[in-house]
Amino acid sequence: MTEVPVIHGMGSAVKRKEDVRFIQGRDTYVDDISLPGMVYLDFVRSPYAHARIRSISTERAKGAPGVVAVITGKDLQPLGLDWIPTLSGDKMMVLPTEKVVFQMQEVVGVVAESRYAAADAVKLVEVDYEPLPVVTDPKKALEEGSPIVREDKRTNHVFHWEAGDREATDRLFEQADVVVGQDMYYQRIHVSYMEPCGCVAYYDSVKGTPTIWMTTQAPHVVRTVASLITKIPENKIRIISPDIGGGFGGKVYVYPGSIVAAVASIVTGRPVKWVNDRSDDHPSTAFARDFHMRAELAAKRDGTLLAFRVKAVSDHGAFFGDANPSKFPFGLFSICTGSYDLKAAFVEVDGAYTNKPQGGIAYRCSFRVTEAVYAIERLVDIMAHRLGIDPAELRLKNFIPPEKFPYRSVMGWVYDSGNYAGALRKAMEKIGYEELRREQEEKRKRGELMGIGISSFTEIVGAGPSHTFDILGIKMFGSAEIRIHPTGKVIARFGTRSQGQGHETTYAQIIAEELGIPIEDITVEEGDTDTAPYGLGTYASRSTPTAGAAAAVASRKIREKAKKIAAHLLEAREEDVVWERGRFYVKGAPAKYKTIQEVAFAAYTNHPPGMEAGLEAVHYYDPPNMTFPFGSYICVVDIDRGTGEAKVRRFVAVDDCGNIINPLIVDGQIHGGLTMGFGTAFMEEIGYDQDGNIYGANFMDYTIPTAVETPKWETDKTVTPSPHHPLGAKGVGESATVGSPAAFVNAVVDALWPLGVTHIDMPLYPWKIRRLLEEKGYALDK
Amino acid sequence: MFVIPDRFSYTVAHSVEEAVELLHTLEDSKVLAGGQSLIPFMKLGYASPKSLVDINRIPNLDYLDDSGESLKIGALTRISRLCDSELVAKDYPLIHDAALQIADPLVRNLGTFGGNVCHADMGDDLPAVCLAMNAEMVASGPSGQRVLAAKDFFVDRFTTLLASDELLTEVRIPKNRRGCGGAYLKLERRVGDYAIVGVAAQLEVDGDGVCRSVGIGLTSASTKPIKASEAESWLVGKSLSDEVLDKASTLAMNTSNPLSDIRGPAEYKKAMVKVLTHRALKLAYKRARGGL
Numbered sequence A: 001m002t003e004v005p006v007i008h009g010m011g012s013a014v015k016r017k018e019d020v021r022f023i024q025g026r027d028t029y030v031d032d033i034s035l036p037g038m039v040y041l042d043f044v045r046s047p048y049a050h051a052r053i054r055s056i057s058t059e060r061a062k063g064a065p066g067v068v069a070v071i072t073g074k075d076l077q078p079l080g081l082d083w084i085p086t087l088s089g090d091k092m093m094v095l096p097t098e099k100v101v102f103q104m105q106e107v108v109g110v111v112a113e114s115r116y117a118a119a120d121a122v123k124l125v126e127v128d129y130e131p132l133p134v135v136t137d138p139k140k141a142l143e144e145g146s147p148i149v150r151e152d153k154r155t156n157h158v159f160h161w162e163a164g165d166r167e168a169t170d171r172l173f174e175q176a177d178v179v180v181g182q183d184m185y186y187q188r189i190h191v192s193y194m195e196p197c198g199c200v201a202y203y204d205s206v207k208g209t210p211t212i213w214m215t216t217q218a219p220h221v222v223r224t225v226a227s228l229i230t231k232i233p234e235n236k237i238r239i240i241s242p243d244i245g246g247g248f249g250g251k252v253y254v255y256p257g258s259i260v261a262a263v264a265s266i267v268t269g270r271p272v273k274w275v276n277d278r279s280d281d282h283p284s285t286a287f288a289r290d291f292h293m294r295a296e297l298a299a300k301r302d303g304t305l306l307a308f309r310v311k312a313v314s315d316h317g318a319f320f321g322d323a324n325p326s327k328f329p330f331g332l333f334s335i336c337t338g339s340y341d342l343k344a345a346f347v348e349v350d351g352a353y354t355n356k357p358q359g360g361i362a363y364r365c366s367f368r369v370t371e372a373v374y375a376i377e378r379l380v381d382i383m384a385h386r387l388g389i390d391p392a393e394l395r396l397k398n399f400i401p402p403e404k405f406p407y408r409s410v411m412g413w414v415y416d417s418g419n420y421a422g423a424l425r426k427a428m429e430k431i432g433y434e435e436l437r438r439e440q441e442e443k444r445k446r447g448e449l450m451g452i453g454i455s456s457f458t459e460i461v462g463a464g465p466s467h468t469f470d471i472l473g474i475k476m477f478g479s480a481e482i483r484i485h486p487t488g489k490v491i492a493r494f495g496t497r498s499q500g501q502g503h504e505t506t507y508a509q510i511i512a513e514e515l516g517i518p519i520e521d522i523t524v525e526e527g528d529t530d531t532a533p534y535g536l537g538t539y540a541s542r543s544t545p546t547a548g549a550a551a552a553v554a555s556r557k558i559r560e561k562a563k564k565i566a567a568h569l570l571e572a573r574e575e576d577v578v579w580e581r582g583r584f585y586v587k588g589a590p591a592k593y594k595t596i597q598e599v600a601f602a603a604y605t606n607h608p609p610g611m612e613a614g615l616e617a618v619h620y621y622d623p624p625n626m627t628f629p630f631g632s633y634i635c636v637v638d639i640d641r642g643t644g645e646a647k648v649r650r651f652v653a654v655d656d657c658g659n660i661i662n663p664l665i666v667d668g669q670i671h672g673g674l675t676m677g678f679g680t681a682f683m684e685e686i687g688y689d690q691d692g693n694i695y696g697a698n699f700m701d702y703t704i705p706t707a708v709e710t711p712k713w714e715t716d717k718t719v720t721p722s723p724h725h726p727l728g729a730k731g732v733g734e735s736a737t738v739g740s741p742a743a744f745v746n747a748v749v750d751a752l753w754p755l756g757v758t759h760i761d762m763p764l765y766p767w768k769i770r771r772l773l774e775e776k777g778y779a780l781d782k
Numbered sequence B: 001m002f003v004i005p006d007r008f009s010y011t012v013a014h015s016v017e018e019a020v021e022l023l024h025t026l027e028d029s030k031v032l033a034g035g036q037s038l039i040p041f042m043k044l045g046y047a048s049p050k051s052l053v054d055i056n057r058i059p060n061l062d063y064l065d066d067s068g069e070s071l072k073i074g075a076l077t078r079i080s081r082l083c084d085s086e087l088v089a090k091d092y093p094l095i096h097d098a099a100l101q102i103a104d105p106l107v108r109n110l111g112t113f114g115g116n117v118c119h120a121d122m123g124d125d126l127p128a129v130c131l132a133m134n135a136e137m138v139a140s141g142p143s144g145q146r147v148l149a150a151k152d153f154f155v156d157r158f159t160t161l162l163a164s165d166e167l168l169t170e171v172r173i174p175k176n177r178r179g180c181g182g183a184y185l186k187l188e189r190r191v192g193d194y195a196i197v198g199v200a201a202q203l204e205v206d207g208d209g210v211c212r213s214v215g216i217g218l219t220s221a222s223t224k225p226i227k228a229s230e231a232e233s234w235l236v237g238k239s240l241s242d243e244v245l246d247k248a249s250t251l252a253m254n255t256s257n258p259l260s261d262i263r264g265p266a267e268y269k270k271a272m273v274k275v276l277t278h279r280a281l282k283l284a285y286k287r288a289r290g291g292l
């Protein structure tokens, strides 16, 4: 009998299986794919943010060396592909026929034998534009007389959305002792994945099968929508999402490049590759945030928080394409009561079209949760300062207490589990909070500016339960299909798509835990619609809550059958067979056992009479609820009174994502997320001038943090399992990006509060801080 | 819009004379050194020269030589060499400070001293260093060699005194003696970025700490690299008290005329000229007096 090997199940900090290939450059990204006879697609892009197209002349381009096709919006019209549906029930232009609506919009596709020939021919396409008045400010877009972005809509108003109880909230505000309010702008940013968007499309005209390798986070959705639009039978369409170099929400979208590449392949009969250059990608693909809000918080004089309200305008660019669940035009913003036991809340959001690219993506964020957390965490801090109560104390006073879970928020969410005070206390202890406050006090006397900022966020992830969550009608379940081979090795396939999150390891660990099979023996596959079970892909921290749960349940189904086989092999009654990780034995006689591998072999060679051969299971998991990870972050900054630079001296992050599958991966997610939150807080911004010219269109202009300026992250955890998830796990991919920006801003404002500063919009550029220091007479000239 | 340069011809020069000859005869030609500024410019369509003359194979243009009257830096000397040189680190802290803050290691491995000063963008760091150190620029052209003072060299943004068929071969820096010290301070959005503002300060003080000579060069403080001449004149002959430095940095600020751009508004940059000038002079002074 064989020994039970080390399996690296739940809680093992094993290194990621997929990293071997990533580190050695043996991965396959879309741009690594090369097919015989492949041609290249490049785009003429609009120099204007808003212009009527008088004419397009493609003659010279068509005659240029190496050019095989030139595709315009007019060519797409007869196919019904000049506009396609967005994920939010709106539609988006693929290529324009009448006017362009944002700068760098794709206008004409040029296909040629090489990338260079295509790029040269792009310059030969002549487009005659008549510039139109531009609107880039969503508030102005909603005013009477604004230029209209979408002629098919006749208004720039996209939606009005409300959540909560307006009357109850207003009443509490009237009765409150103290009310604080703040206008805030959460700036437009880009996810800045390492790999820009692209695809290789190949239409096999003999079989009538389009195959598209594309940078997508949700291949099945793409297949279904493509089939519904084109009427090509869904079984003939194959979408393959190969290795993905970061998605963060930006690759949930189908961009014009993929549509035009697919059409070009049909037209030319050849495989067509389209891969964005960085300077194409940054200004034309989906943005995140871009949200103007007025948030208000009401409290009693003793610091009891009563009610929260937000009135906001969101900028959606030219098309409403948020990748939101259908019932939530503004995502899950209604989580904005956060970690606090409030009596009422109300939010209302108006969406606006502007002459900018579409987006509003869930950038490392479960559908607008980042904006919600920022709103409440900023306001709680402002309230604390206004009341003269320490921000930690005010939070501790108002947290939802552990005994109230499951907790129904006034917005109707049922929080699964939480211990908010536990996380904050741990963070305070780790950073030496009291000591820091004393230091701050002394420094203030010496005129030195030091700030301490807290963010105690609550996330809502794992969309989602079928009663509430769907995208285009498709329920947001998670799926897993697991097959055990006769030798006890495993292939497991999922309807999600890792973009760097480490699914190949995490899922293998879940199966290892449930079946006692070592992770090396488990191959995890995702991303190919011909082989993977149907699923809605990976975003919004949903993979572990949904597909991870499916993996556990499917494994348990397999274990049920394995038990029957083991009973047969052990010549015992099934009730007498006991499972211990990796083996079955007869109750009372643990020395006599069958390993899972032996059982697997028997499933194909010696299965009980009357039982089907084989050992496999599929599970579509419908989560009973969302999961609610949380944490407390504390940031310490020192401000240079001369330059206005705010340096993060320390940052402690205590996260709670329930039971942890792989601590190394969780830590990696938190480090990455914090760094992205840091970038958002201090340096990232896509801006537009009045004419709709973008600034921040490439990495020279749009700065993202490097290892040099990134603070040292001090991470820690508390563990409060989710009561409804089969493994007690919650999502974690986004917590840090969601939770950290408020901590940075709170720290900087905390430093400046005694000068009368209540808020600074991100990014916290040194020049903004310096300007405030000058206004308050506190700037130094040396 | 796949970003690639327009068509151009490419010729390798093997000697200074050949390079000059090629620059003279080829149509619309440009020198290619490390290519870290020129290639991005061509790629983005800001420059479309018809011919490139590659000078990377010219022997003996990559050197640091302090055997004579001055420190001679060959035009092809890579910025990384300035970072790694003990001589530079020990005797020319201003150059060392600046070199270490230029771009990132990959760019520094290719980018050259000559290319950095000839590109002459307001955001390049070495022009300010040359201005502060009163460097001399040695150029070769069809009619022979000439030596230009740094203060005259930088004519405008992306424009130097060099003719289109002239090659910069060497930069000469007055040797640092006892009592000399320098510092370069650069404010940047993140590491590897061009300066929001940079200040190069070079000082010589006597035994009593009185300023004998001083040079101040400013990066990103105008549309071109500039010298803070009024501040320099004010400082000579004075002890460097805080008040004296205050006045000097105010004068430097008044010399500056920065642009508002993605790196910050003009008022901020002006204020930063003042703050950084004060700090750079202070650090240079400390170094001149033998401190670090």
Ligand SMILES: Cc1cc2nc3c(=O)[nH]c(=O)nc-3n(C[C@H](O)[C@H](O)[C@H](O)COP(=O)(O)OP(=O)(O)OC[C@H]3O[C@@H](n4cnc5c(N)ncnc54)[C@H](O)[C@@H]3O)c2cc1C
Binding pocket: B030, B031, B032, B033, B034, B035, B036, B037, B038, B039, B040, B055, B075, B076, B079, B101, B102, B103, B104, B107, B110, B111, B112, B113, B114, B115, B116, B117, B118, B119, B123, B124, B125, B126, B162, B166, B167, B168, B169, B192, B193, B194, B195
């Ligand atoms: C990502 C990035 C970040 C950067 N950040 C910084 C920064 O922070 N600070 C900074 O100072 N620089 C920065 N740079 C610029 C880099 O330092 C310069 O490109 C480099 O120093 C210029 O040298 P080069 O040899 O690459 O010049 P090239 O690019 O080859 O040439 C630049 C110009 O100088 C001309 N030229 C070059 N050599 C000679 C010569 N001997 N005689 C006559 N003309 C000549 C060329 O014709 C061209 O016009 C950055 C560059 C990149 C790509």
